[in-house]
Amino acid sequence: MNIIDRRLNPRGKSLANRQRFIRRARKEILDAVREASAKNGIADASGERVRIRSDSLREPSFRPSLHTGRRSYVLPGNHDYVEGDTIPRPSGGGGGGSEGSPDGDLQDSFQFVLSQDEFVDLFLEDLELPDMLRKQIRQADGFTPQRAGFSTSGTPANLNLVRTMRNSLSRRIALRRPSSSMLAKIEAEIASLPDDAENGQRRKELVEQLRLETLRSRRIPFIDPLDLRYNRFENVPRPAASAVMFCLMDVSGSMTAHMKDLAKRFYKLLYLFLSRRYRNVDIVFIRHTHVAHEVDEETFFHSTESGGTIVSTAFEEMLRIVNARYPRERWNIYAAQASDGDNMPADNAYAVSLLQQNILPLCQYFAYLEVGAEEGRYGGPTELWRAYQRIAQAGYPIAIRKVNHRSQIYPVFRQLFSRERAVREEQAR
Amino acid sequence: MSAVTEEARVRAGADWDFRQLQEAYDRIEAVALKELGLDIYPNQIEVITAEQMLDAYSSIGLPLMYRHWSFGKRFARDEALYRHGLRSLAYEIVINSNPCIVYIMEENTMVMQTLVMAHAAFGHNHFFKNNHLFQQWTDASGILNYMEFAKRYVARCEEKYGEAAVEKLLDAAHALMAQGVSRYPRRNLNLVDEEKREAERRAEQLRTYNDLWRTVPHQPGASRRRTDAAERRRLLGLPEENILYFLEKKAPLLKPWQREVLRIVRNLAQYFYPQKQTKLMNEGCATYVHYRIMNRLHEQGFLDEGAMLEFLHSHTNVVLQPDFDDRRYSGLNVYALGFAMMEDIARIAENPDDEDKIWFPEIAGAGDAMEVLREAWANYRDESFIRQFLSPRLIRKMKLFTVFDDGESDLLVKAIHNERGYRTIRSALADAFDVVKQEPEIEIVDADLDGDRKLLLEHRAHNGILLEPSDAELVLQHLADLWGYEVRLIEVDASSDRVLRTHEAGPSPR
Numbered sequence: 001m002n003i004i005d006r007r008l009n010p011r012g013k014s015l016a017n018r019q020r021f022i023r024r025a026r027k028e029i030l031d032a033v034r035e036a037s038a039k040n041g042i043a044d045a046s047g048e049r050v051r052i053r054s055d056s057l058r059e060p061s062f063r064p065s066l067h068t069g070r071r072s073y074v075l076p077g078n079h080d081y082v083e084g085d086t087i088p089r090p091s092g093g094g095g096g097g098s099e100g101s102p103d104g105d106l107q108d109s110f111q112f113v114l115s116q117d118e119f120v121d122l123f124l125e126d127l128e129l130p131d132m133l134r135k136q137i138r139q140a141d142g143f144t145p146q147r148a149g150f151s152t153s154g155t156p157a158n159l160n161l162v163r164t165m166r167n168s169l170s171r172r173i174a175l176r177r178p179s180s181s182m183l184a185k186i187e188a189e190i191a192s193l194p195d196d197a198e199n200g201q202r203r204k205e206l207v208e209q210l211r212l213e214t215l216r217s218r219r220i221p222f223i224d225p226l227d228l229r230y231n232r233f234e235n236v237p238r239p240a241a242s243a244v245m246f247c248l249m250d251v252s253g254s255m256t257a258h259m260k261d262l263a264k265r266f267y268k269l270l271y272l273f274l275s276r277r278y279r280n281v282d283i284v285f286i287r288h289t290h291v292a293h294e295v296d297e298e299t300f301f302h303s304t305e306s307g308g309t310i311v312s313t314a315f316e317e318m319l320r321i322v323n324a325r326y327p328r329e330r331w332n333i334y335a336a337q338a339s340d341g342d343n344m345p346a347d348n349a350y351a352v353s354l355l356q357q358n359i360l361p362l363c364q365y366f367a368y369l370e371v372g373a374e375e376g377r378y379g380g381p382t383e384l385w386r387a388y389q390r391i392a393q394a395g396y397p398i399a400i401r402k403v404n405h406r407s408q409i410y411p412v413f414r415q416l417f418s419r420e421r422a423v424r425e426e427q428a429r
Numbered sequence: 430m431s432a433v434t435e436e437a438r439v440r441a442g443a444d445w446d447f448r449q450l451q452e453a454y455d456r457i458e459a460v461a462l463k464e465l466g467l468d469i470y471p472n473q474i475e476v477i478t479a480e481q482m483l484d485a486y487s488s489i490g491l492p493l494m495y496r497h498w499s500f501g502k503r504f505a506r507d508e509a510l511y512r513h514g515l516r517s518l519a520y521e522i523v524i525n526s527n528p529c530i531v532y533i534m535e536e537n538t539m540v541m542q543t544l545v546m547a548h549a550a551f552g553h554n555h556f557f558k559n560n561h562l563f564q565q566w567t568d569a570s571g572i573l574n575y576m577e578f579a580k581r582y583v584a585r586c587e588e589k590y591g592e593a594a595v596e597k598l599l600d601a602a603h604a605l606m607a608q609g610v611s612r613y614p615r616r617n618l619n620l621v622d623e624e625k626r627e628a629e630r631r632a633e634q635l636r637t638y639n640d641l642w643r644t645v646p647h648q649p650g651a652s653r654r655r656t657d658a659a660e661r662r663r664l665l666g667l668p669e670e671n672i673l674y675f676l677e678k679k680a681p682l683l684k685p686w687q688r689e690v691l692r693i694v695r696n697l698a699q700y701f702y703p704q705k706q707t708k709l710m711n712e713g714c715a716t717y718v719h720y721r722i723m724n725r726l727h728e729q730g731f732l733d734e735g736a737m738l739e740f741l742h743s744h745t746n747v748v749l750q751p752d753f754d755d756r757r758y759s760g761l762n763v764y765a766l767g768f769a770m771m772e773d774i775a776r777i778a779e780n781p782d783d784e785d786k787i788w789f790p791e792i793a794g795a796g797d798a799m800e801v802l803r804e805a806w807a808n809y810r811d812e813s814f815i816r817q818f819l820s821p822r823l824i825r826k827m828k829l830f831t832v833f834d835d836g837e838s839d840l841l842v843k844a845i846h847n848e849r850g851y852r853t854i855r856s857a858l859a860d861a862f863d864v865v866k867q868e869p870e871i872e873i874v875d876a877d878l879d880g881d882r883k884l885l886l887e888h889r890a891h892n893g894i895l896l897e898p899s900d901a902e903l904v905l906q907h908l909a910d911l912w913g914y915e916v917r918l919i920e921v922d923a924s925s926d927r928v929l930r931t932h933e934a935g936p937s938p939r
Binding site for chain 2: 001002003004005006007009011013014016017018019020021022023024057058059060061062063064065066067068069070071072073074075076077078079081082083084085086087088089110111112113
């Protein structure tokens with residue numbers, strides 16, 4: 001008899017089956033993911049429970065239909081029935097309940113849990129992102145070298161003196177290499193011996209000893225390549241530091257649910273992107289009509305307010321919060337504004353100057369998303385659009401896009417990525 | 430066996446360690462082999478985590494399995510149920526292999542591990558080794574190697590012909606899996622040879638291949654004589670109940686690798702078929718064995734009082750049979766009924782009453798209960814076992830009764846636990862455990878290979894029970910895709926030969 005401990009065997013034995021399963025029900029799972037991401041918060045993408053109904057997951061077999069034919073059942077626990085009694089037919093088919101379809105849940109909806117990676121993958125796929133970009137989002141960018149013990153090889157700059165000398169010392173002691181003080185002592189003794197016949201023998205011994213010890217100290221090096229130890233470093237992928245993401249949104253009556261949904265997707269994508277790069281990501285929601293407030297996520301997406309639209313109020317609120325809580329030296333600041341493009345004409349000049357003078361210098365990146373109805377809306381560019389376009393052309397880090405459908409969200413990011421890549425290349429040079 | 434030392438004694442709720450596991454195993458073995466006279470394959474006990482248990486669940490209990498999305502689906506569903514606390518996992522899984530592999534969960538307490546080893550490593554193991562169905566239909570020493578071959582073979586096919594093609598084929602094969610079983614023995618099964626046979630078939634094909642045949646011109650106007658229907662059916666070996674076997678041998682358009690994959694699925698179906706037929710006996714045997722062993726260990730002092738209570742608590746949960754009108758009722762519990770029957774047989778053998786002497790003259794008072802039981806475990810399956818051994822006393826104890834449902838009017842109580850009812854109940858219960866009667870009877874009856882190549886199947890409907898139509902259509906579509914030509918399934922009333930329903934399907938466009 002053998003007892004074998006299998007607990008440490010590699011995990012994820014059924015991964016290949018799982019991938020095949022997800023591919024099989026891709027369409028249904030995508031729908032479920034879409035629904036889940038609309039329902040859940042921007043920041044929680046972990047382990048989504050999804051429920052799907054799928055014909056492609058059905059495993060048919062020849063099985064007896066429960067609604068036809070005559071059957072006998074044997075049941076336990078008779079109380080007072082006698083032969084020939086009749087029992088009213090229980091509602092819902094089956095007789096006496098002894099027949100349950102063994103795998104009858106196939107027709108019903110099917111519930112399971114997606115891992116976070118799978119969820120993000122599918123979410124990104126839903127936005128129709130190209131593969132390469134998906135990979136970039138998933139990867140943590142940048143590495144920190146982290147101490148990882150010692151090694152026997154390395155660059156001279158990484159030589160660890162303490163370790164090396166300790167090894168050298170122990171080797172010297174073990175091989176009994178004479179120390180310089182010991183040699184000096186012998187020399188001193190030779191020198192101190194009076195030069196007469198009585199001491200001739202002793203002197204000879206000492207000279208011989210000195211010769212051997214000197215030879216020994218020459219043969220056994222003070223530092224041997226064996227002793228060398230270098231500090232070893234490992235590159236650990238590192239999300240940079242902390243980032244704060246400001247979500248600004250116009251919540252006046254003209255923003256429809258569809259527009260808000262687009263905005264939410266955009267925020268979620270930005271969040272995913274940031275959370276892969278930074279260790280902490282804070283999200284600040286600022287909604288505005290003719291006044292602006294910081295609110296929680298629920299209120300942000302789900303309540304409407306009436307009133308005019310004054311964009312500058314949101315910028316002022318954002319500046320106030322940055323000054324109060326997010327000092328520029330410690331935080332990477334990202335901002336994303338979603339609006340249908342309306343603004344009070346009188347406010348435009350002030351809003352633009354506020355953006356240009358105060359906001360953009362603070363931000364790593366500012367995205368403006370002009371959301372429209374699904375069928376698209378024709379008409380000239382809006383006031384806000386025209387104003388932002390001028391800023392963008394002046395070379396400020398701002399991306400502006402019009403979005404009518406969720407597949408159009410991704411191009412906003414392309415600009416961000418190309419910019420980052422350019423900066424990295426510059427630094428590399 | 431040496432006396433129980435204080436630190437070796439098993440206490441309630443205590444964690445296990447490997448040393449104690451070994452000690453428990455040795456003590457169980459001594460009881461099982463010497464006192465109960467069990468005959469087992471060597472055991473291999475593997476300790477696994479909950480996730481690995483879920484893995485094992487999803488691949489129908491086998492440690493090796495080819496890849497298919499349905500196993501992923503099963504895993505996802507079981508995992509969701511488990512994570513949300515809707516279902517707990519089994520304490521063990523045991524595989525009919527030689528050596529016999531027993532998975533035990535790391536979460537179990539020491540008492541549970543002892544119980545599980547007695548139950549699976551000795552009870553089930555003895556049953557696998559000795560029951561005639563398993564001996565005849567499964568090859569315990571070959572199954573693991575064969576599954577390894579199957580896994581490799583399917584993976585190679587995926588590489589060569591694409592995952593989509595293999596998936597489609599496996600979908601179809603799985604749909605027909607229940608019809609991939611031969612019920613009557615043809616030859617001794619040897620799974621080790623299976624792999625060799627595959628290689629030989631391929632070598633033969635390569636050896637006899639000659640490109641010249643392609644160039645031989647057809648004789649104009651020479652059409653083959655049409656054989657008459659009866660002769661044709663004889664040549665094809667029809668009627669044939671094993672649809673997968675028929676397709677593997679006779680389907681005109683399948684490629685050799687497709688035939689091999691069908692064969693793999695068919696061999697799997699055949700491997701599991703005895704388990705389907707012996708659920709009641711297998712669990713009854715294992716439960717009876719663990720009950721005897723645990724009690725003996727308690728007498729020896731290896732299990733202390735608390736441990737014994739923990740065991741009894743879990744044992745009574747396992748053999749609980751709620752009444753039919755109880756909310757917990759979900760059919761007859763095979764553990765409960767099986768265990769009760771084993772105990773009953775032991776009682777009849779050791780101290781029978783007058784009724785037993787009339788009903789069971791062969792075994793009443795035979796003396797050695799284990800000898801009678803071992804004999805029964807070896808030579809019966811659920812259906813014949815019930816027909817032979819279900820006693821009036823047990824029918825009274827469980828208050829069994831039969832109910833007839835004609836599908837329309839109120840249910841009729843046909844028999845209850847009284848003198849007039851025993852035989853009816855016994856026979857009805859035996860039928861309920863008869864796989865042949867519970868599964869639809871479907872056969873291939875004709876295939877017109879010289880004509881339009883239409884495949885004709887017949888479902889003989891007993892008691893007017895038809896096939897679930899939506900499922901039947903889907904399976905038939907799979908069948909048509911494998912066969913390559915049109916397929917027709919007629920449902921015929923078994924008593925009057927009247928055609929009740931017809932399904933048809935043609936191959937999907939390629």
